[in-house]
Amino acid sequence: MLGETTADDGTDEPNNTQTAAGELADAVRTTLGPSGLDKMVVGENGTVIVTNDGSKIIEWMDITHPVGQLVEQAAAAQDSAVGDGATTVVVLIGALLEEAATLRSDGLHPTTIIDGYGRAAETAIDHLAQYERSLHSRHDDRLAQIAKTAVTGRWDDASTERFGELALTALQAVEFDTSRLTLKSYPGGELRESVCLDGVVVDLETSSTSLDTLSHPGTQTHAEPAIAMVDAEIGIEEPSHIESVTLQDTTQRSELQAHEQDRRTELVAQVVQSGATVLFCQKSIDEAVRTALVQRGVLPVERTRRDEFDVIARATGSTPVLSVDELTADTTGTVASVTQRTVGTTQTLTLQGCPEEQRATLLLRGGTPHVAGEVRRIAADCIDVTRVTLDDGAFVPGGGAVPTALAMDLAALSSGIPDRTQLVFDGFGTALEALPRTLATNAGTDPLNTLATIQQRHDSGSETVGVGPDGHPQDMIAAGVLEPATVFTSALQRAVAVVTQILRVDDIVRTSPDKRGTDSEHDHSHAATGGYPWAVGH
Structure with a gap:
């Protein structure tokens, strides 16, 4: 301290x-x-x-x-x-x-x-x-030297070269627009395994969806899939004004179960009818619906992070809807491919070949979580320094x-x-x-x-x-x-x-809560209390 x-x-x-x-x-x-x-x-x-x-x-x-x-x-x-x-x-x-x-x-x-x-x-x-x-241009060889200078001393010489290459490759992939570049780092690998991918990598660790339960383990690619996006929960609607449902006999119970099953069937049919082969949901998907979608050849991904959800919508040309009932072929987008892959111990989806917005993801690897985090920080520094140099045009x-x-x-x-x-x-x-x-x-x-x-x-x-x-x-x-x-x-x-x-400071004056505003001769009931309680949280 x-x-x-x-x-x-x-x-x-x-x-x-x-x-x-x-x-x-x-x-x-x-x-x-x-x-x-x-x-x-x-x-x-x-x-x-x-x-x-x-x-x-x-x-x-x-x-x-x-x-x-x-x-x-x-x-x-x-x-x-x-x-x-x-x-x-x-x-x-x-x-x-x-x-x-x-x-x-x-x-x-x-x-x-x-x-x-x-x-x-x-x-x-x-x-x-x-x-x-x-600098002469975006292809000036000295940009790589500038990127490597930012790393020198933080890693070995071979890794320094690799960082410079990765940073420059990633920036060139998005035409030096860093708003279209994403950095992901995962433990369980080496820096030399790091790559720059064309597209968006979705980290399923932030989602409850498990690829092991969806379809097949390992790597699987879906070519030219139709991408559907729902910005709401998918499942049986919960009553908003009824606290409980009372069933008089087994017949009513069977009817309720049949109604719910019919509704799930409708939801699955609506997704399939839209032509979607990959479904991104910003919130949760009913487990039975998710299983049925997999059986019908649709890859469902629930609880997609908001920032990734918005990026996917822009990049694929998909129009997010607030209900499955609104899904149509016109609301779906597409990419060249969606690949299910396990990186280290993390399950990911890679959307490559985005038609509406050129995206790139720098997929970084490190042996341990700490090393992976350090690799990401160094790569970010390389990218920032290179971009700043190009913007300024001087070194x-x-x-x-x-x-x-x-x-x-x-x-x-x-x-x-x-x-x-x-x-x-x-x-x-x-x-x-x-x-x-x-x-x-x-x-x-x-x-x-x-x-x-x-x-x-x-x-x-x-x-x-x-x-x-x-x-x-x-x-x-x-x-x-x-x-x-x-x-x-x-x-x-x-x-x-x-x-x-x-x-400009000649003294540091410290105040004490028990001395501030405690003049007994001038104590007023309307004295300041230090701010409204809700101001702290807002």
């Missing part, structure tokens, strides 16, 4: 408000880069997760300090917006706050630091454009090359600043250098010597040199270590925003 540092008088000193951010930065700093180490996260229930995904590590941490929560929110926002760079955000926040503490000890006022940081960030972002490279050399170049630019500009903002620019540049220093440290090389060598190479005109995977200076473009320009820009802006917010 990330605790709080509280002064004896009940308030926090300004430097203590930065402690939580520094602790978070230290916690994830060692995961940065291709040589970063993993963290073992142990939950209160004993669940153990091993990962070096900075955003997930922070998400799973129990953070109580309000400043730490600000950092957590920034990391989550970065991961949600661009899919990468959460660790960079946290490391930058920690470095900027550390430099701010030094500047304050030198006598600079917080507002001077805040204004200087803002100007330095704007200058850095303006200068970033000269280090950007443009930059990785390995800390850009922050090093920007730090050198700020140092050159600061000499022309006549006031004490010059010190702030220098401090901002030193904070940027924390990224290449961290990469070198994590790779086991001397960070000062490595940084000095990179700066010398930059001075000689090699501005694409950064910290290579082995920790030594290397040309990042030649090494294929490429990153979206948006990731660094976004990380820098979020880090400065959070640091600015923290530097």
